[in-house]
Structure formats: structure tokens, C-alpha cells
Amino acid sequence: MSGRLLPFRRSQARAPSGPTSFSSAPRDVPRRAEPAGAAAPFPRPSEAPRFRELIAPHIDAAYSLARYLARDAAAAEDIAQEALLKAFRNIDALRGDEVKPWLMAIVRNAYFDWRRRDNGRTVTGPAAEVAIAETVAEDTSAEDDLIRQGDIAALRRAIETIPEPFREALVLRDLEELSYRDVAEATGVPMGTVMSRLARARRMLGERMGVLEATA
Amino acid sequence: MSACPDKELLLHALADGELDAGNVLALEAHVATCAGCAAELAAIREVKAQLKVAPLAYAAPQSLLDRLDEALTAAEMPEAPARRRGLRAETWVLSGTGAAIAASLALLAFIPTGASLELQLADAQARSLEATHLVDVETSDRHTVKPWFNGKIDFAPPVVDLAAQGYPLVGGRLDRIDGKRVAALVFHRQAHVINLFIWPGDAPAAPLMQQKNGYNLVRWGQGGLVFWAVSDCDPEALTGFQKDFAAATKS
Numbered sequence: 371m372s373g374r375l376l377p378f379r380r381s382q383a384r385a386p387s388g389p390t391s392f393s394s395a396p397r398d399v400p401r402r403a404e405p406a407g408a409a410a411p412f413p414r415p416s417e418a419p420r421f422r423e424l425i426a427p428h429i430d431a432a433y434s435l436a437r438y439l440a441r442d443a444a445a446a447e448d449i450a451q452e453a454l455l456k457a458f459r460n461i462d463a464l465r466g467d468e469v470k471p472w473l474m475a476i477v478r479n480a481y482f483d484w485r486r487r488d489n490g491r492t493v494t495g496p497a498a499e500v501a502i503a504e505t506v507a508e509d510t511s512a513e514d515d516l517i518r519q520g521d522i523a524a525l526r527r528a529i530e531t532i533p534e535p536f537r538e539a540l541v542l543r544d545l546e547e548l549s550y551r552d553v554a555e556a557t558g559v560p561m562g563t564v565m566s567r568l569a570r571a572r573r574m575l576g577e578r579m580g581v582l583e584a585t586a
Numbered sequence: 587m588s589a590c591p592d593k594e595l596l597l598h599a600l601a602d603g604e605l606d607a608g609n610v611l612a613l614e615a616h617v618a619t620c621a622g623c624a625a626e627l628a629a630i631r632e633v634k635a636q637l638k639v640a641p642l643a644y645a646a647p648q649s650l651l652d653r654l655d656e657a658l659t660a661a662e663m664p665e666a667p668a669r670r671r672g673l674r675a676e677t678w679v680l681s682g683t684g685a686a687i688a689a690s691l692a693l694l695a696f697i698p699t700g701a702s703l704e705l706q707l708a709d710a711q712a713r714s715l716e717a718t719h720l721v722d723v724e725t726s727d728r729h730t731v732k733p734w735f736n737g738k739i740d741f742a743p744p745v746v747d748l749a750a751q752g753y754p755l756v757g758g759r760l761d762r763i764d765g766k767r768v769a770a771l772v773f774h775r776q777a778h779v780i781n782l783f784i785w786p787g788d789a790p791a792a793p794l795m796q797q798k799n800g801y802n803l804v805r806w807g808q809g810g811l812v813f814w815a816v817s818d819c820d821p822e823a824l825t826g827f828q829k830d831f832a833a834a835t836k837s
Contacts, residue, residue: 433646447650522640545643565595572633581632
């Protein structure tokens with residue numbers, strides 16, 4: 371069959387992320403609802419190239435977000451795969467300039483689906499999420515030493531101990547370099563909420579790094 | 587915590603380059619005179635800098651890439667032709683004249699079922715020129731093409747290679763005309779593509795030539811099958827193809 375494209379390679383560069391600011395990213399595109407993946411038909415073959423072109427550059431980001439949310443490598447792989455295939459099925463709904471926040475929202479929902487399914491917990495609302503995440507944070511509080519600069523494993527662990535909504539904002543903004551607006555779109559909360567979550571996440575991380583004062 | 591709690595979020599936004607010019611100026615003026623906010627801003631920048639020292643984002647494992655590739659490859663395999671309707675702007679890499687033909691055909695509208703048979707055939711020809719839809723089985727070997735149709739359709743289309751006559755066999759595929767599954771053989775005539783649609787039915791043996799949407803169509807009947815050859819090659823070449831194919835398949 372002609373037209374077969376090359377398989378994904380490890381060498382794929384992460385998508386470059388440009389400067390972000392309110393003024394430089396004017397968009398009048400309305401926020402889209404999360405696509406109903408399960409009910410959607412499988413895409414036509416002709417959409418595979420579009421998927422490869424638009425989504426492939428963000429596969430790492432999808433996996434990374436899933437990994438930071440689930441804090442488990444195997445689960446992250448399942449979540450990312452489910453989300454990417456869902457994105458593939460719904461690629462018709464996608465507008466070119468919003469690929470990443472759109473995909474991040476799908477990953478996030480796939481994570482919540484996974485957590486409901488696999489943890490057997492019925493979690494509703496952000497308050498419950500914080501409660502769960504803070505329980506985990508306490509479990510790992512033995513690691514009180516300050517993080518050495520550039521210690522990837524320690525930094526990743528430190529990020530993982532941040533309660534979920536704050537961790538998510540930090541990962542999307544500081545690791546994936548989404549604009550505030552895109553973080554708001556991906557997580558479905560107002561921009562002011564994004565800003566306060568991000569500030570709180572950085573304060574928690576800063577305490578561990580010894581660069582920000584601990585606060586109540 | 588900043589000395590000025592109302593400034594805290596703004597300091598983060600400043601460090602993130604998310605403030606507009608007016609607010610940047612106002613806040614920088616404040617930071618210049620407020621030691622607490624200056625320290626806070628420096629700390630925020632330090633946290634951000636440390637997150638940049640090492641790549642903290644995870645890279646997708648190869649196993650995930652492989653699983654995705656598998657799923658996509660499966661989706662790219664030929665499906666029931668009925669699902670491919672109308673012409674779409676494609677990102678496929680088209681080659682040579684195929685690209686030119688496909689581009690010129692992009693203006694053709696979607697042809698609904700119920701349209702005239704000739705129109706449907708012209709549309710099927712146009713669709714076939716979407717690079718990946720030309721053939722489902724790609725070979726010049728008629729012994730490969732013929733068995734490929736087995737089980738996919740309930741009749742046996744005659745398959746011959748007419749390379750010696752200047753019409754090399756490229757391959758075959760299933761198509762759908764008038765809601766029926768039909769066989770389509772694909773031949774080349776120099777830079778042109780000839781689609782030969784075949785299904786059971788009765789038609790006069792004498793060839794009938796027509797034109798539709800810029801294509802030449804020729805119809806004839808033979809051995810309980812109806813044949814429609816459709817191409818943008820010149821009428822003489824298509825007539826020649828009809829004669830050679832009929833002669834080569836006469837039993």
C-alpha cells in the first residue's frame with residue numbers, strides 16, 4: 371500500500387513552545403467541549419496523516435502530563451494511549467492552533483477516567499482531589515532535605531508531592547510551557563484560578579528548594 | 587509570601603511574561619521600591635530557573651509509540667470503499683501527473699447515490715485518483731489480482747495485463763457503484779489512469795462511448811458482465827483499450 375508513513379521514532383523533537391502572553395496570543399475561538407470519544411466512529415484512513423502531522427509533536431507532552439498526574443509509568447502509558455486514540459477519533463473537531471491545550475484536556479479526562487476505573491474511588495469535585503493528593507503528599511514527607519540543583523529525580527519527586535490541581539497547573543505552565551489561557555482551557559477553570567494554583571504550586575516547590583519562604 | 591499579598595499573582599504573571607506592557611511598567615516600578623516584592627520576584631524566577639536546569643518532562647516510551655503506530659497503521663489500511671466518498675483535501679504526497687489530475691478534480695462536488703450511473707463512475711474515477719485509493723492490491727501480475735477478488739465479490743472478473751498493447755495493469759480494488767460492490771481494475775495509459783469497473787449484468791457487446799465531467803467512458807457487455815472503462819485519456823486510446831481488453835478476455 372502506498373502512502374504509508376514512517377512509524378513514530380524516538381528522535382522526534384518536542385514541539386517548540388513560543389513566548390506566551392495575553393497580548394501575543396489573540397484568539398477568538400470559542401472553547402470547545404471535550405469530545406465524546408467512545409461514541410465517535412473510527413476515523414477515516416485519510417485522517418491518519420493529519421493526526422501524525424498535528425498530534426505527533428505532542429505525544430511526549432501527553433505522556434508527561436499523564437505521568438505527572440498518575441505518578442505511575444504503566445498507568446501513564448495506558449492513559450496517554452487512550453487519550454491519543456481519542457484525539458485521533460475526534461480530530462475532525464480540532465483547529466490547528468489549539469492542538470496542545472485540546473490534547474492536554476483529553477489526557478486529563480482520560481486520567482480521571484482511569485482513576486475512577488482503577489482506583490475504585492468515586493471522586494467528585496476538586497476538594498476531593500486535593501484531599502487525596504494531600505494524603506499522598508504526607509506519605510512522602512520523610513524526604514525533607516532540600517533538593518540539589520539539577521537533580522532530576524528529586525525534582526520530579528518534589529513535583530509529584532504537590533497536590534493535584536496545583537501540580538497540574540505547574541506541569542502545564544512550567545514544563546509544557548502553555549500560556550495561562552491555554553492552561554485555563556485545558557483544565558476548564560478560570561484564568562484567575564490557574565494563576566493562584568500556579569503560585570501555590572511554585573511556593574510549595576520553592577520551599578523544598580529553599581528559595582521561597584514557607585507560608586501557611 | 588510577598589510583602590504585598592495583592593501583588594503576588596501579578597509577580598508570577600510578570601515572571602511568566604503574561605502581563606501586558608502597562609502592567610509590566612507599573613509592577614516594575616513597584617518592585618523597584620518594595621524590597622519584599624523584589625525578593626519574591628527573585629524567588630519565583632529562581633524556582634522557574636531550577637525547573638529549566640534539567641528536562642523534567644517525561645518522554646513517551648518507545649512501547650507507547652509502537653502501540654500508537656500499530657493503531658494508526660490499522661486505520662490506514664484499506665476499508666470498505668463505501669466509506670470513502672467525495673473528494674477531500676489530502677495531505678498525502680501525490681506524485682507527478684496524479685497530483686495535477688487530483689488537483690484539477692478537487693472542484694468536483696460530492697456525488698450522492700441516485701446520481702446517474704455515468705456520474706457515479708466519473709466520481710469513482712476521481713476518487714480513485716486520491717493517491718492511496720487507486721488500488722487495494724498493487725501488482726501487474728494478473729495471477730495476484732484475480733484471486734484477490736475471491737470472497738470479496740460474488741463474481742469472477744477477468745483480469746489481464748495489457749502491457750504489450752500499451753495498457754499495463756497496475757492493480758485492482760473494490761469500489762461501490764449504485765450501492766453494489768464492483769470490481770475495479772486499474773491500468774495505465776502513459777500518464778493516464780484507466781479504471782475498468784466490472785459487475786454482473788447484461789449490456790450490448792458493442793461498445794458505447796460517452797463523456798461525463800471531462801472523462802471518457804466506454805461501456806460494453808461480455809460473458810454476463812458489464813464493463814465500464816473510465817479515463818481522461820483521449821477517446822481513441824480508450825477505444826483501443828476496450829478492443830484489446832475484449833479481445834484478450836474472449837473465451
